[in-house]
Amino acid sequence: MILLRAVPPELVQGVASGLYKVTGSVVRDVASGRGIAFLQETGMLQTILNSVMTSGGNPIVGFANLGLGAASVIQNQQIKSRLAEVQSSLALLQNLQIGTLVVSGLGLGVSVAGFAVMLKRLKGIEVHLGTIEAKIDHVTKDRRSDDIRMIFADVGTQLDTVDTLSGRSNKVSIAEAAEQSLATSAGRLESHFQQKSDTMQLGAITTADMDLLWSLAAAIRLCHEAGLRALYSIDELEAAKQLAERRAQRFLNLSQALTPDSLARLCAQSAQDAVSYAEARRLALPQAEVLVHGLRDSVASISSQSELAQNLIANQISGPAYLKDIADEKEEPLLILPTA
Amino acid sequence: MNFQAIAAQLEFLAWRDAQLAAISSQLEKALPALLDELAEHVESASIVNLVRSTIALKSSAEAIIQRWCADQLVKALGRAEADLDQTLLQLPGKVNLDNDVWEQVTKALPAIAGVGLIGASLAAIPTVISFATVSTSVLAFWGTSAISWPLFALGAAGIGVATLTGSQSLKFAKDKARQKLCLRLHREAGRQVFGIGEKPGARCMLSDIQAAIVQAGRNRIQGAI
Numbered sequence: 108m109i110l111l112r113a114v115p116p117e118l119v120q121g122v123a124s125g126l127y128k129v130t131g132s133v134v135r136d137v138a139s140g141r142g143i144a145f146l147q148e149t150g151m152l153q154t155i156l157n158s159v160m161t162s163g164g165n166p167i168v169g170f171a172n173l174g175l176g177a178a179s180v181i182q183n184q185q186i187k188s189r190l191a192e193v194q195s196s197l198a199l200l201q202n203l204q205i206g207t208l209v210v211s212g213l214g215l216g217v218s219v220a221g222f223a224v225m226l227k228r229l230k231g232i233e234v235h236l237g238t239i240e241a242k243i244d245h246v247t248k249d250r251r252s253d254d255i256r257m258i259f260a261d262v263g264t265q266l267d268t269v270d271t272l273s274g275r276s277n278k279v280s281i282a283e284a285a286e287q288s289l290a291t292s293a294g295r296l297e298s299h300f301q302q303k304s305d306t307m308q309l310g311a312i313t314t315a316d317m318d319l320l321w322s323l324a325a326a327i328r329l330c331h332e333a334g335l336r337a338l339y340s341i342d343e344l345e346a347a348k349q350l351a352e353r354r355a356q357r358f359l360n361l362s363q364a365l366t367p368d369s370l371a372r373l374c375a376q377s378a379q380d381a382v383s384y385a386e387a388r389r390l391a392l393p394q395a396e397v398l399v400h401g402l403r404d405s406v407a408s409i410s411s412q413s414e415l416a417q418n419l420i421a422n423q424i425s426g427p428a429y430l431k432d433i434a435d436e437k438e439e440p441l442l443i444l445p446t447a
Numbered sequence: 448m449n450f451q452a453i454a455a456q457l458e459f460l461a462w463r464d465a466q467l468a469a470i471s472s473q474l475e476k477a478l479p480a481l482l483d484e485l486a487e488h489v490e491s492a493s494i495v496n497l498v499r500s501t502i503a504l505k506s507s508a509e510a511i512i513q514r515w516c517a518d519q520l521v522k523a524l525g526r527a528e529a530d531l532d533q534t535l536l537q538l539p540g541k542v543n544l545d546n547d548v549w550e551q552v553t554k555a556l557p558a559i560a561g562v563g564l565i566g567a568s569l570a571a572i573p574t575v576i577s578f579a580t581v582s583t584s585v586l587a588f589w590g591t592s593a594i595s596w597p598l599f600a601l602g603a604a605g606i607g608v609a610t611l612t613g614s615q616s617l618k619f620a621k622d623k624a625r626q627k628l629c630l631r632l633h634r635e636a637g638r639q640v641f642g643i644g645e646k647p648g649a650r651c652m653l654s655d656i657q658a659a660i661v662q663a664g665r666n667r668i669q670g671a672i
Contacts, residue, residue, distance in 0.1 A: 130454065137537070140451075308563035310647060355453055363460065368467035368657075369564045376647055381482075381637040385475040392468065399464065403457055410453045 110422060111147060111432050111442040118144065118443065131404075131411030132215040134443070144443040145415050147216030149433050152440035153224060214408035215441065216415060217339055218332040219433050225266045228329060233259050236322050255299060255323075262292045262330055269333050272340045273427075282337040289337070293330035293354075296323055300361055308364075311376035314391060317398050320365075327358070328405050335412055339426035344416045347426070351413035355406050362402035370395035421447035459668060462534040466527045466664070467565075467657050474519055474640060474653055481515045481640075485632045489625050508632055512639055516652045517586055520659070527660045528578045531667060567650050568658035574666075581663045585655060 118134060121127040121143075127134050132146045220228075236255060268285040272278050300323045307316050331354050338347040374391035378384035419429055436442060485508060492504060576584050637643040642651030 140454075308647060352450075359453060359456060364563055366464045366467050366563075368464065368471050371468075372471065372564055373647055378643060380634070381475075381478055381641060381643060384637065384641055384643055385478075388471065388475070403460065406453065407457060410450055414450050 110424065111429075111436075111444050113439050114146075114441050114443050131407035131409070131414075133411045133414055142414065142446045144445050145216060145411070145418060147415075147433060147442045147444060148219065149436040149440060149442060150219050151436060151438065152215075153220060155440050214328065214332065214405065214412075216444075217412065217430065217433070218336050219430070225270070225329065225333060226263060229259060229263055229266065229326070232322050232326050232329075236319065254295070258292050258295050259326070261288060262326070262333075265289050265292070266333055269337045269340070272337065279341045282341045283343075286334040286337040289330045289334040290350075293327050293334070296327045296330065297357065297361060299323055300327065304361070304365060307370075307373060310373075312370070312373045314374065314394050317370060317374075317391075317394055321398050321401065324358075324361075324402055324405060328409070331409055336430070339416075339430055342426040344420050344426050348413050348416035348420070351409055351416060355410035355413065358402070358409055359406045362399065362406065365399050365402065367392060367395040367399045370398065415444070418444065418447050458534050458537065459664075462531055462664065463661055465530065466523070466660050469526060470519075470523050470657050470660065471653060473522060474656075477515070477519055478636070478640065481512065481636055482633050484511055484515070485636060486629050489629045489632060492625070492628075504628075508635075512636055512652075513586075516640070516656070517582070519652075520582060520585055520656050523656055523660055524578060524581060524663075527664060528667075531664050535668075564648055565654045565658040565661065567648055568654040569662060571650065572655065572658050572662055574662065576659060576662050577666050578663045581659045585659045 118127065122129060122134065126137060127143060128137050129135075129146065134143045134146060135141060136143055218225075233256070237252070265285045265288050268281060269289075272282050272285075275281055300320060303316070303320055303323070307320075331351075335347050335351060338344070338350070371388045371392040374395070375384045375387035378387050419426070433442070488508060488511060489504075573584050634644075638645060638651070640652045642649050642654065645651065
């Protein structure tokens with residue numbers, strides 16, 4: 108193993124005591140703001156997540172349950188508690204927003220999820236979008252649904268390509284093409300996100316509208332993660348660094364106009380008096396917070412992927428070697444890479 | 448370098464989001480006191496005021512709402528300024544306000560400030576507002592009737608007829624007129640404070656307070672004021 112190692116207990120204690128904080132996948136010293144280490148999820152994390160979600164014959168959450176419902180928020184808290192019980196290093200996740208857990212993983216480092224898992228996430232988002240579309244504006248939903256379905260079909264094809272890169276002889280050109288195609292899909296999904304976000308400012312909204320944004324954001328993030336992995340596979344770390352930086356900024360721009368308060372106020376817009384207005388706003392606020400905080404956490408996650416690429420370059424670690432080490436890890440769900 | 452710029456933007460957005468939500472909660476919690484005061488005001492109004500001086504009633508009710516909002520603004524200001532100080536202290540690496548991280552952050556600030564529901568209020572509030580001046584600026588702004596009041600329809604004609612037909616029906620008419628007026632005032636307070644019944648994005652006192660705080664925070668961060 109190159110420089111990756113198990114999460115030391117003092118790091119977990121440092122985060123628990125407030126000495127360090129986790130931003131995206133970077134553990135930072137609170138006082139200086141300096142990065143201490145990068146967190147990197149391994150294939151073991153997915154195995155643990157699957158077991159935790161179905162333990163005791165009582166599944167906590169499934170793909171059908173993704174979204175912003177109050178139940179999902181509570182379920183995510185349960186997942187975090189159970190993860191910490193299973194493995195002490197996973198206590199690091201207690202302070203993370205893991206609302207996107209089911210749809211796009213934790214975003215800790217480079218995604219190591221296999222095609223089956225990524226495709227399952229994509230299908231989960233697609234099915235969920237279909238459910239949401241039935242609840243909202245009927246005029247535009249058919250045209251929008253058709254376009255999103257086509258984008259998802261493209262993304263599914265590219266996920267397959269990224270997953271089989273290691274076995275290909277001309278992997279460089281194929282990886283570049285896959286990355287570009289995923290970036291195009293992400294851009295088209297961003298247009299849908301922006302359009303929906305703008306429309307939502309014009310009238311009363313429901314939680315289904317927020318759920319739609321949430322699902323689109325999860326799909327965009329999935330495209331970013333798969334695209335970055337393609338670049339790591341062909342050792343294009345400098346490109347990965349620059350792209351992650353730009354995408355983090357684009358994701359930030361997408362989410363800037365959204366605030367939990369304004370979304371909750373829009374949900375209360377049709378109230379007739381101050382009492383019902385306040386009730387409706389308070390009811391919608393937790394879900395609006397999950398959405399907006401999830402978007403901001405995605406920004407931090409993508410941004411830290413840029414930092415990670417820079418760190419690998421500084422440590423002279425190649426992308427394929429890094430991916431191999433993560434894939435070979437069979438015991439630890441989380442590893443750390445000390446900063447250069 | 449750009450990591451720090453993004454981290455700094457995220458910190459400021461977190462501050463903004465927290466303030467907007469806190470102002471909403473604050474106004475909702477404080478509203479019952481305002482409604483009680485308006486109800487007392489109507490209860491103590493003389494019959495002459497009810498019948499003839501609707502303009503005087505309107506003006507005094509307006510003054511009550513504006514005074515209440517000014518109190519809320521002062522509370523919101525104190526919280527926002529203290530929280531922003533904390534945010535600035537906790538920024539990654541305690542970045543220097545002069546370095547190019549801030550240049551990038553400030554480039555993004557106009558977009559950060561253009562937040563949906565408070566857009567109209569932001570456009571109307573002076574751009575040079577600061578935490579020190581926000582109170583007076585916003586008060587002056589409200590004083591120019593930025594949020595228009597429709598004239599009260601008190602059912603005064605009903606009272607007028609009742610005065611001619613006997614004391615029992617006069618008392619009934621007065622009570623009913625007070626009740627209706629109180630209801631209208633409460634509805635009007637909801638409209639002025641939260642924009643209830645208006646289109647999204649229409650100005651209301653909540654949006655004005657939120658916009659003033661965001662604008663003052665932006666200016667503080669930019670180091671302009």
